Every structure is written in C-alpha cells, then in structure tokens.
Amino acid sequence: xxxxxxxxxxxxxxxxxxxxxxxxxxxxxxxxxxxxxxxxxxxxxxxxxxxxxxxxxxxxxxxxxxxxxxxxxxxxxxxxxxxxxxxxxxxxxxxxxxxxxxxxxxxxxxxxxxxxxxxxxxxxxxxxxxxxxxxxxxxxxxxxxxxxxxxxxxxxxxxxxxxxxxxxxxxxxxxxxxxxxxxxxxxxxxxxxxxxxxxxxxxxxxxxxxxxxxxxxxxxxxxxxxxxxxxxxxxxxxxxxxxxxxxxxxxxxxxxxxxxxxxxxxxxxxxxxxxxxxxxxxxxxxxxxxxxxxxxxxxxxxxxxxxxxxxxxxxxxxxxxxxxxxxxxxxxxxxxxxxxxxxxxxxxxxxxxxxxxxxxxxxxxxxxxxxxxxxxxxxxxxxxxxxxxxxxxxxxxxxxxxxxxxxxxxxxxxxxxxxxxxxxxxxxxxxxxxxxxxxxxxxxxxxxxxxxxxxxxxxxxxxxxxxxxxxxxxxxxxxxxxxxxxxxxxxxxxxxxxxxxxxxxxxxxxxxxxxxxxxxxxxxxxxxxxxxxxxxxxxxxxxxxxxxxxxxxxxxxxxxxx
Amino acid sequence: xxxxxxxxxxxxxxxxxxxxxxxxxxxxxxxxxxxxxxxxxxxxxxxxxxxxxxxxxxxxxxxxxxxxxxxxxxxxxxxxxxxxxxxxxxxxxxxxxxxxxxxxxxxxxxxxxxxxxxxxxxxxxxxxxxxxxxxxxxxxxxxxxxxxxxxxxxxxxxxxxxxxxxxxxxxxxxxxxxxxxxxxxxxxxxxxxxxxxxxxxxxxxxxxxxxxxxxxxxxxxxxxxxxxxxxxxxxxxxxxxxxxxxxxxxxxxxxxxxxxxxxxxxxxxxxxxxxxxxxxxxxxxxxxxxxxxxxxxxxxxxxxxxxxxxxxxxxxxxxxxxxxxxxxxxxxxxxxxxxxxxxxxxxxxxxxxxxxxxx
Numbered sequence: 001x002x003x004x005x006x007x008x009x010x011x012x013x014x015x016x017x018x019x020x021x022x023x024x025x026x027x028x029x030x031x032x033x034x035x036x037x038x039x040x041x042x043x044x045x046x047x048x049x050x051x052x053x054x055x056x057x058x059x060x061x062x063x064x065x066x067x068x069x070x071x072x073x074x075x076x077x078x079x080x081x082x083x084x085x086x087x088x089x090x091x092x093x094x095x096x097x098x099x100x101x102x103x104x105x106x107x108x109x110x111x112x113x114x115x116x117x118x119x120x121x122x123x124x125x126x127x128x129x130x131x132x133x134x135x136x137x138x139x140x141x142x143x144x145x146x147x148x149x150x151x152x153x154x155x156x157x158x159x160x161x162x163x164x165x166x167x168x169x170x171x172x173x174x175x176x177x178x179x180x181x182x183x184x185x186x187x188x189x190x191x192x193x194x195x196x197x198x199x200x201x202x203x204x205x206x207x208x209x210x211x212x213x214x215x216x217x218x219x220x221x222x223x224x225x226x227x228x229x230x231x232x233x234x235x236x237x238x239x240x241x242x243x244x245x246x247x248x249x250x251x252x253x254x255x256x257x258x259x260x261x262x263x264x265x266x267x268x269x270x271x272x273x274x275x276x277x278x279x280x281x282x283x284x285x286x287x288x289x290x291x292x293x294x295x296x297x298x299x300x301x302x303x304x305x306x307x308x309x310x311x312x313x314x315x316x317x318x319x320x321x322x323x324x325x326x327x328x329x330x331x332x333x334x335x336x337x338x339x340x341x342x343x344x345x346x347x348x349x350x351x352x353x354x355x356x357x358x359x360x361x362x363x364x365x366x367x368x369x370x371x372x373x374x375x376x377x378x379x380x381x382x383x384x385x386x387x388x389x390x391x392x393x394x395x396x397x398x399x400x401x402x403x404x405x406x407x408x409x410x411x412x413x414x415x416x417x418x419x420x421x422x423x424x425x426x427x428x429x430x431x432x433x434x435x436x437x438x439x440x441x442x443x444x445x446x447x448x449x450x451x452x453x454x455x456x457x458x459x460x461x462x463x464x465x466x467x468x469x470x471x472x473x474x475x476x477x478x479x480x481x482x483x484x485x486x487x488x489x490x491x492x493x494x495x496x497x498x499x500x501x502x503x504x505x506x507x508x509x510x511x512x513x514x515x516x517x518x519x520x521x522x523x524x525x526x527x528x529x530x531x532x533x534x535x536x537x538x539x540x541x542x543x544x545x546x547x548x549x550x551x552x553x554x555x556x557x558x559x560x561x562x
Numbered sequence: 563x564x565x566x567x568x569x570x571x572x573x574x575x576x577x578x579x580x581x582x583x584x585x586x587x588x589x590x591x592x593x594x595x596x597x598x599x600x601x602x603x604x605x606x607x608x609x610x611x612x613x614x615x616x617x618x619x620x621x622x623x624x625x626x627x628x629x630x631x632x633x634x635x636x637x638x639x640x641x642x643x644x645x646x647x648x649x650x651x652x653x654x655x656x657x658x659x660x661x662x663x664x665x666x667x668x669x670x671x672x673x674x675x676x677x678x679x680x681x682x683x684x685x686x687x688x689x690x691x692x693x694x695x696x697x698x699x700x701x702x703x704x705x706x707x708x709x710x711x712x713x714x715x716x717x718x719x720x721x722x723x724x725x726x727x728x729x730x731x732x733x734x735x736x737x738x739x740x741x742x743x744x745x746x747x748x749x750x751x752x753x754x755x756x757x758x759x760x761x762x763x764x765x766x767x768x769x770x771x772x773x774x775x776x777x778x779x780x781x782x783x784x785x786x787x788x789x790x791x792x793x794x795x796x797x798x799x800x801x802x803x804x805x806x807x808x809x810x811x812x813x814x815x816x817x818x819x820x821x822x823x824x825x826x827x828x829x830x831x832x833x834x835x836x837x838x839x840x841x842x843x844x845x846x847x848x849x850x851x852x853x854x855x856x857x858x859x860x861x862x863x864x865x866x867x868x869x870x871x872x873x874x875x876x877x878x879x880x881x882x883x884x885x886x887x888x889x890x891x892x893x894x895x896x897x898x899x900x901x902x903x904x905x906x907x908x909x910x911x912x913x914x915x916x917x918x919x920x921x
Contacts, residue, residue: 453653
C-alpha cells in the first residue's frame with residue numbers, strides 16, 4: 001500500500017475541491033466562524049472569568065464552592081432532583097410509549113397529543129399551576145382540604161412539576177425505540193413458549209434498555225438545567241441554575257456565577273455525549289430484515305386496560321393544570337376572591353402587549369433563520385467531505401448540551417464590549433435563539449438526509465448544478481418535513497425560552513416569560529396566568545398554522561411516527 | 563476514430579477511517595474512442611463503479627490523469643464536466659414531474675422555455691415517454707423511470723454518457739428489452755458510452771469493447787468475441803463464461819502446444835504465454851456448452867449429481883475428478899434425458915475449446 005500518496009496539498013485534494021465550489025466554501029467558513037463566535041467564544045469568556053476572579057489565574061472560586069456547605073448543598077439538591085425526576089419521568093414516558101406502540105391502546109390520537117403537549121408550554125406554566133392548586137392559597141390544599149401549607153415549595157413541588165414538564169422527552173425517545181423493535185421478535189418469543197410477562201422481560205425490555213438509559217440521561221440534563229420551574233417553586237431548595245443566576249445578577253458576583261454555570265456545563269456535556277453514543281448504537285434493534293408493522297399479541301387485555309388507565313390519569317392530571325391556568329385568568333384573587341373578572345386581561349394588556357409583540361417579532365424573525373441554518377449544516381455534514389467537517393458537526397451539536405444559564409452568562413460576558421457590543425440589542429436575542437435551537441434542526445435534517453439516496457443529489461450535480469443550486473432545488477424540497485419540524489421547534493423554544501435570555505433581555509427587548517416570572521414574583525398570579533394562557537394560545541396557533549399550511553401531521557413535526 | 567476519453571495511471575485509495583487503506587482502483591489506464599460503447603465489467607468491489615465515479619467527478623483520484631477530448635479534467639468539478647450519468651437507482655427527482663426531470667439540465671444551461679419544450683418533446687418521443695410528461699416519477703413503472711433517466715441524459719446532447727448498472731433494478735425480460743433500447747439510442751445519436759455492469763450478458767450484447775476488472779486492475783480488454791473465446795486468465799474464463807475448471811498435469815511441452823493428462827487421457831491444447839514444464843500441475847478450463855453427455859463410452863466418466871430441464875436448454879451438474887462441472891446442452895431436438903442422482907455418465911469434451919492456465 002503506497003502511503004506516500006498525500007490527500008491534501010495535492011491539487012486534486014479535498015481542500016482544493018472545496019475552493020472550486022465557492023458557495024460551499026464560503027458557507028463552510030461562515031458557519032464555522034459563526035459557531036466559534038456564538039458558541040465557543042461565550043463559553044470561553046465564562047470559563048475565563050471563573051478562573052481569573054481577581055484578574056489573575058486562580059481556582060479560588062471553585063475551591064470556595066466546594067468548601068462551603070451552602071454551595072455543596074446546592075449541588076446535592078440539583079443531583080437529587082435530577083435523579084428523582086429522570087427516574088419518574090422515564091417511567092411515565094415509557095408507560096406512555098409502551099401503551100401507544102406495543103399496547104395498542106385506544107384513543108391514540110388523544111394520547112399522542114398528550115405525550116407532547118407539555119413541550120409546547122411556557123417553561124413554568126406547571127409551576128404556576130401547582131401553586132394555584134397546592135400552594136398557600138391553593139384550590140385543593142387550602143380550600144378543599146383546608147390545609148395551610150407552603151410545603152409545595154421545594155423538592156416535592158419541583159419533582160411533580162418537572163416530571164410533568166419532562167416526561168414528553170422520555171416519551172418521544174422511547175416511542176422511536178419501541179417502534180423499532182420488530183413485533184415478530186415478541187411473537188417469536190411467545191411462539192417458543194414464553195408467556196407475555198416473560199416475553200416483555202426477556203425480549204422487549206432488554207432491547208429497549210439503551211433507549212431507556214438514553215432518555216433517563218436526557219431528562220436528567222433537562223432537570224439539571226431547568227431554570228423556570230425552580231425559580232418559581234423551588235423556595236428554599238436551591239439548585240445550581242438558580243444559584244448561578246442569583247450570584248451573577250443578584251449579588252453581582254460575576255466570577256462565582258460564571259463558575260457555577262461552568263459546573264453545570266460539565267455534567268450536561270458529558271451526559272449529552274454518552275446519550276449520543278448510546279443512541280448511535282441503538283440501531284441493532286431494527287436489523288431484523290423486513291420489519292413488519294403488525295401489532296404483536298404481546299399485551300393481555302388486563303395490561304392494556306391498565307396502560308389505558310395510567311395514560312388517562314396522567315393526561316387528566318396534565319389537563320387539570322391547563323384548566324387551572326385558564327381558571328386563574330378569570331378570577332379576581334385566586335384563593336381569596338373567586339369573582340369572575342376580566343381585569344387581569346386588561347392589566348396584562350397594559351403591561352404585556354409590547355413585550356408580547358416584541359417576543360413574537362423576534363421569535364418569528366429567528367424561526368426561518370434557525371430552520372434553514374439547521375438544514376444547511378445537516379446537508380454539509382452528511383453530504384460533503386472537507387477538512388474541518390468533524391469540528392462543524394461537533395460544534396453544531398454541542399450547543400444542544402450547553403445549559404441556558406451558561407450560555408446566558410457567556411453571552412453577557414462575551415458581547416458587552418467592542419468589537420462585539422451586542423448587549424441590550426435584539427440581535428443578541430436572535431443569536432441566542434438561533435444557536436441554541438439549531439441542533440434540533442440539524443438532527444432532524446441529518447435523519448431525513450440519510451433516507452434520501454445520494455444518487456439524487458449526485459445526478460443533479462452531474463446534470464450541471466452547483467452545490468447551492470442542488471440544495472435549493474433538490475435537497476430542501478425533499479427534506480421539507482424536517483425543515484418545518486425544525487422551524488416549529490425553533491419557534492416554540494424561542495417563545496418559551498427563559499434560562500439563557502433572562503440574562504440578555506433589556507427594557508427595549510423584554511421577553512414574555514421574563515414578564516410572567518416578574519408577575520409571579522410579585523404574586524400577581526392572575527396576570528401570570530393570563531400571560532401564560534396567551535403564550536400557549538400563540539404557540540398553538542403557530543403549530544396549527546404550520547400544520548395547515550404545509551399539510552404535515554403532528555407526528556411528522558414532532559417526530560413521533562405513528 | 564479519434565481518442566475521446568483517456569485514463570492514465572489512475573489510482574484511488576479509500577481509507578476506512580481506522581487508518582487502514584484500500585486500493586479501490588490500482589493504476590489503470592484505458593482509452594475510449596469517439597462513438598465507442600465500452601463496458602467496465604467485473605464482480606462487485608472490483609473498482610468499476612469507483613472508476614466511473616472518478617470520471618464523473620464524484621470521486622477524486624489520488625494519482626493519474628483523466629483526459630477528455632485532449633484536455634486534462636482532473637480539477638474540473640463534477641457539475642462542469644458535462645457527462646450525464648444514468649444511475650442504477652435512476653435518481654429521478656421525486657418532487658418534479660417527468661417534464662421537469664428531463665428539463666432540469668437544460669434549465670441549468672439557461673435555455674429559453676421554447677427551446678426546452680421542443681427538446682424535451684423530441685427526446686420523450688425518442689424514448690417512448692410521450693403522454694407521461696405531467697406525471698411524477700412515483701407514478702411510473704420501473705421501465706418507464708429508467709427511460710426518463712436516459713432521456714434526462716440524452717436531452718443535453720452530450721458527447722459521452724455514463725451508465726452505472728442502469729438495468730439491475732429491472733426484471734429479466736425488461737432488462738433485455740431496455741438494453742436493446744439503450745444500444746439503439748446510443749448508435750442513433752453516435753454518443754460515446756461508458757457502461758458499468760456486473761452482468762456478463764449485458765456486456766457481451768451491448769459493447770464494442772469490454773474491460774474486465776478485478777481487484778482494482780484491468781484483467782483483460784477486448785471485443786466481446788475476443789474475451790469470450792480467448793480469456794487470458796482463469797479469472798476471466800470463470801467470470802465471463804462460467805468455465806469449468808479441472809486439474810491436469812503437463813505431459814509434454816511443444817513450441818505451440820501442451821499435452822495435458824486428464825482422467826488418464828491425453829489432451830493437446832494450445833500453449834498460452836509463459837514457461838511450462840513437464841509434470842507441472844495446471845488448470846484446464848472448458849465452457850459448459852463445450853461438454854456433452856453421451857450414452858456410449860468416450861473415455862471420460864463422471865457421476866451425475868443434478869439434472870435440470872430449463873426449457874430451451876438442459877443443465878447438468880456432474881461430479882468429475884473430485885470437482886463438480888456444469889454441462890449445458892441444447893434441447894433443440896427435444897431429447898432431454900433425466901438422469902438419476904449418482905448415475906455414471908459418459909462425458910464428451912469438445913477438445914478445441916480447452917484452455918490451460920497456470921495454477
């Protein structure tokens with residue numbers, strides 16, 4: 001084998017080829033540059049500050065955190081919460097997914113919506129709801145049970161709220177996994193003499209295990225990085241994301257806030273890559289030749305009834321929270337004065353209309369940018385080969401793993417002075433939306449592209465089209481569903497953002513979620529309810545419009561194929 | 563006729579990402595004349611598709627030059643090479659109508675709408691697609707899709723068309739029909755064609771020149787008759803004619819021939835290039851149709867394994883000298899005879915068709 005043939009450097013090398021396709025070349029350079037500027041640089045700024053508290057290099061911030069019981073307790077709290085929520089949410093998500101796929105329960109369309117509804121809700125809507133139901137003046141605790149308790153603030157309340165917020169993550173991961181398990185395998189196990197229970201524990205469960213583990217990790221990270229719920233309902237129960245925020249903006253201790261954010265970053269990035277690795281190797285479950293889509297008889301009538309009852313209970317529980325928010329919008333003072341009123345609507349219109357307009361405006365501007373960038377990156381990563389491709393792939397996925405708190409702090413530190421003086425502008429908010437949400441589009445785009453034969457694009461090239469023309473005329477139309485899925489997610493996540501943007505909003509460019517948080521903090525729960533209600537309506541309208549205009553189904557957009 | 567496409571010492575190395583490298587194409591050179599129909603034929607993994615993809619510009623060779631019409635095109639990007647290709651999967655654009663599929667390349671060449679309409683209509687006529695222009699690829703049969711792929715290429719009036727196993731997704735009957743179609747269009751338009759296939763009957767029936775490839779190298783190059791009748795290696799003999807191989811021992815060496823012993827018989831065969839010595843073990847190859855089963859003794863006997871009636875021909879598998887050989891006999895006289903398994907049969911070899919190869 002002649003190893004003396006050098007790939008690059010020669011004029012036929014890959015780099016040379018890249019320069020022959022100028023649009024591709026410029027795109028690659030531009031995207032790499034943007035990823036470095038908006039993902040790597042802010043993190044670097046945060047890390048740098050945390051390591052140079054007095055202007056000189058020192059790990060004092062970190063050693064302070066690890067030697068003071070208050071901070072250690074915060075870390076422990078985050079971990080305890082994460083483990084509890086990850087376990088419970090994965091169980092709920094698994095039962096949901098199992099009922100929908102293997103259990104074949106009735107009311108699929110309804111449950112499918114319920115499996116993803118919490119994803120398109122404002123970040124602390126459930127926390128608000130829990131306060132209305134179980135808080136000091138809660139409908140259930142105070143009025144029906146006549147208890148005077150603030151006990152819902154803290155770990156208990158947080159677990160309830162986060163499980164409800166995050167079981168969809170587990171559900172969406174596990175639906176794919178369970179669908180990938182060929183029912184023939186279960187039928188075969190029974191054919192060989194295994195009873196249903198045994199079939200489940202010896203075939204279905206072991207094959208789903210990697211997915212279960214992956215979804216556990218995803219929820220764990222979700223809980224760890226959640227900011228909206230703990231700040232409202234955490235009470236005395238401090239978690240890392242809230243602590244970092246309070247140190248940074250409340251106490252003005254920037255290095256320590258940055259250090260806490262960096263501490264949050266380490267486990268999330270780690271977990272993200274473990275999870276990615278697991279899901280990469282999950283494919284073995286589907287390699288069973290021609291997969292049949294017949295239902296297997298692996299679930300008994302009693303089990304099916306049980307699954308149905310469970311899914312229904314969870315759904316009713318979730319819907320109860322929504323009803324509460326709506327109810328809270330229409331009464332004078334929750335828990336005290338139940339007179340119906342529209343005064344909160346009038347009040348919210350006064351304090352919130354401009355913010356709603358601005359929030360919507362920025363969300364709409366960034367949606368096509370994020371979606372298109374996602375598709376472009378996916379296309380380049382899957383289809384093109386050039387030096388630096390690995391870095392591009394890595395960076396575009398990395399931002400998914402970064403906690404919003406770390407990104408928010410990073411942006412504030414990185415973009416507050418020339419040459420990148422962006423703080424207070426709309427641009428910094430758009431940037432944070434785009435680069436935080438682009439990985440979802442990239443992932444969807446990559447999955448879609450892998451199902452399209454390269455022949456189709458090559459034949460376009462072969463007939464004389466440049467890469468840019470091929471992307472526009474051939475690739476993009478063919479991956480249209482993932483483009484709109486990416487767009488929907490980008491919009492929803494921009495509308496419900498909180499953890500990063502709370503550091504970046506200004507009087508000129510406020511965000512509706514930040515306003516809801518402020519109203520909650522001053523105990524104007526009626527106004528908070530109205531604003532949450534409006535936010536949900538806006539999001540649902542957008543999703544509905546996307547579905548109507550594109551003809552795509554809910555399952556195509558949210559990736560729960562059914 | 564003048565040379566149109568030349569490959570000069572082309573090498574392509576793929577690395578598997580784990581540090582190890584595979585030479586997919588190993589220093590091959592070949593020249594295609596204008597208007598010629600050349601086939602790259604070989605088993606999967608022989609480098610034929612990689613060669614085609616380098617010519618189209620989808621892969622860049624590690625060494626060597628590709629010369630088109632006197633110009634080196636190594637650094638011309640794929641979209642500028644003007645060598646339309648017909649893909650195995652057809653690669654039609656599923657979101658475009660048949661008309662838009664065929665017109666795609668013309669639009670890229672900035673032709674007026676009027677011209678495009680005329681050109682597409684003409685080509686649709688030529689390949690029998692009239693009336694289907696408004697349909698989408700998904701609504702067409704495999705054979706029709708194949709013709710769209712061909713139309714999309716020839717509408718550009720190229721000087722050369724590349725074919726990458728274009729018929730392997732069609733059923734047997736359609737495959738034979740379509741290959742006649744392709745050949746007809748190619749000759750009518752006088753286009754140079756480079757055709758990749760692993761199907762020897764396709765190669766034999768369509769080509770002016772066949773290039774047999776094996777392990778990244780050219781094993782033999784020549785007209786179909788030349789290659790079929792005079793394979794230069796046991797690989798080619800096996801690949802193109804499904805030859806039977808038998809072990810023999812050289813008894814005598816003559817200037818132009820060898821006497822080789824086979825089952826206690828001496829056979830005289832013409833001597834290939836290379837030195838042979840008495841007592842050397844060699845491979846004797848003979849095509850299935852040059853062997854027949856006789857009722858009377860011939861000096862060769864074998865044990866019948868399977869007899870199959872295949873309509874116009876019969877095929878027998880016979881155990882002969884510790885290996886199995888295949889025999890194909892014409893059924894023209896309607897005399898198919900079924901033998902039971904294990905029956906001893908007499909074999910007659912048409913000795914002029916024996917070829918000898920070094921072991």
